[in-house]
Amino acid sequence: MHVLFLEVDTESAWAVASLGPAFLAATLRAQGHGAGFFRVTTAVGLDEVRAAVAREQPDLIGVSVTTRQWLRARDLLAGLREHVDVPVILGGLHATFSPEEVLRHPGIDYVCLGEGEAALLELVEALREGRALRDARLGRIRNIWARGGLRPGLRPPIEPIDAIPFAARDLLDERWGVVHVSTQRGCPFPCTYCGARMYDELYAGEDGPAYGRRRSHGNVLAELRALRDAGALNYVIFLDDTFTIHHPWVREFCRRYPQEVGRPFSLHARVETVNPRMLQELAAAGCRLIVYGVESGSPRVRREIMQRSASNQRFVDVFRWTREAGIGVTANYILGTPGETVAEMEETLALHRRLQPDDFGFFVFYPYPGTALFTLCRERGYLPDDYLERPALHRRSILRLPGVSPEDIDAMYARWTEARIDAMVARGVPAQEVAQVREAALAHAACG
Numbered sequence: 001m002h003v004l005f006l007e008v009d010t011e012s013a014w015a016v017a018s019l020g021p022a023f024l025a026a027t028l029r030a031q032g033h034g035a036g037f038f039r040v041t042t043a044v045g046l047d048e049v050r051a052a053v054a055r056e057q058p059d060l061i062g063v064s065v066t067t068r069q070w071l072r073a074r075d076l077l078a079g080l081r082e083h084v085d086v087p088v089i090l091g092g093l094h095a096t097f098s099p100e101e102v103l104r105h106p107g108i109d110y111v112c113l114g115e116g117e118a119a120l121l122e123l124v125e126a127l128r129e130g131r132a133l134r135d136a137r138l139g140r141i142r143n144i145w146a147r148g149g150l151r152p153g154l155r156p157p158i159e160p161i162d163a164i165p166f167a168a169r170d171l172l173d174e175r176w177g178v179v180h181v182s183t184q185r186g187c188p189f190p191c192t193y194c195g196a197r198m199y200d201e202l203y204a205g206e207d208g209p210a211y212g213r214r215r216s217h218g219n220v221l222a223e224l225r226a227l228r229d230a231g232a233l234n235y236v237i238f239l240d241d242t243f244t245i246h247h248p249w250v251r252e253f254c255r256r257y258p259q260e261v262g263r264p265f266s267l268h269a270r271v272e273t274v275n276p277r278m279l280q281e282l283a284a285a286g287c288r289l290i291v292y293g294v295e296s297g298s299p300r301v302r303r304e305i306m307q308r309s310a311s312n313q314r315f316v317d318v319f320r321w322t323r324e325a326g327i328g329v330t331a332n333y334i335l336g337t338p339g340e341t342v343a344e345m346e347e348t349l350a351l352h353r354r355l356q357p358d359d360f361g362f363f364v365f366y367p368y369p370g371t372a373l374f375t376l377c378r379e380r381g382y383l384p385d386d387y388l389e390r391p392a393l394h395r396r397s398i399l400r401l402p403g404v405s406p407e408d409i410d411a412m413y414a415r416w417t418e419a420r421i422d423a424m425v426a427r428g429v430p431a432q433e434v435a436q437v438r439e440a441a442l443a444h445a446a447c448g
Helices: 019-030 046-056 067-081 093-097 099-103 117-128 132-137 196-203 217-229 247-260 276-285 299-305 312-324 342-355 372-379 406-426 431-447
Strands: 002-008 034-040 060-064 088-091 110-112 144-146 178-181 235-238 265-269 287-295 328-335 359-364
Touching: 002 019, 002 046, 002 067, 019 034, 019 060, 019 117, 034 046, 046 067, 060 067, 060 117, 067 088, 067 093, 088 093, 088 117, 093 099, 093 110, 093 196, 099 110, 110 117, 117 132, 117 144, 132 144, 178 217, 217 247, 247 276, 276 287, 276 312, 287 312, 287 342, 312 328, 312 342, 328 342, 328 406, 342 406, 359 406, 406 431
Parallel strands: 002 034, 002 060, 060 088, 088 110, 178 235, 235 265, 265 287, 287 328, 328 359
Antiparallel strands: 110 144
16 A cells, blocks of 8 residues: 655745654555655645656555645645545644544545554555445544544554654655654643644543653664764754753763764753753753744743743743853744733843844744634634634734734734844845845735
């Protein structure tokens, strides 16, 4: 059996492809099945996708979608079904937390809820035996929900997680020897705006191991050594939401990584999970950059709305400790969170000026299905009637918020854009590149 995975881009193709299908493909191949990959960039249309399907001759098409990818994937698959009669399965965050919405659209036959390796393998084997649709509709294939069928139960998360084969790198579209690695699944933090925690909640009432699991040092380092020895490793980006969970694991990693791998790397962390000693150890191991989610400069917004308890002073201290360790710092911020005032958005900009990160990202809040803040927005009437048809962008708010208008958030976004341009000028970025950023920002603002 052969599965073709489609990666549906919504803006640019500079980023790595979705990590999930790479694990799924590795699992299928380990059991003798085939897996192919086609990247549907923004320049690729339906005809090219049809041609890719004709070349691959798949028995199943798989697509992993976030909410940002959903609308384009939906329309693409509806068009594809008019020409190609190959069953289609969707997985990923959006499919897991909006399965009914996904399954009501043409061109989609199955949804995978939660972790997909064992579930997809069972579905593929059922397809080979001609019983997939019947079994799935009866809820017999756990995690796989078929159009018109019963919602299935969930199978326990794979334990030990080291049993999952290394990701199939040919599905990631990685470049220049920069590889992307996940050492864990799940997140223990209750942030209300993020979907990562919702997988833990999805499995909370199920029997079996918890969803939150971490690979062993030996497993992670063996994968990286293999990539290095193959000449395909220059830099590692660890994709874990919080790499610095469980200090003993991190310290053992720092001890072994320089000798066993010895390549520079970056990671994501929370300021509550690091201290000066750990930062020094990470720097000595080869860490060159840490991304911290600041999100808001208002302690009230972080504490009462986002369920994040760190103080502004903690952010200031950790950013200083990180720089003193010789590690670069990137900060991420959110604008227009439900319940946030314009004055509190000003506090975020003020905290940013205190932190002075080396780089930063700023994003207008979007209510992702499955998150606590999505539920709040739905219950309080903040969602527009046509929200299901609006693209999930991070440039303009779709919400009807009391006390804060979309224009207020637009104005704040414009100020962040100017802050971005000022930072580029301060770094000596060529004027032509600065002008391109300004032009792109204006175009994005115009299209919402």
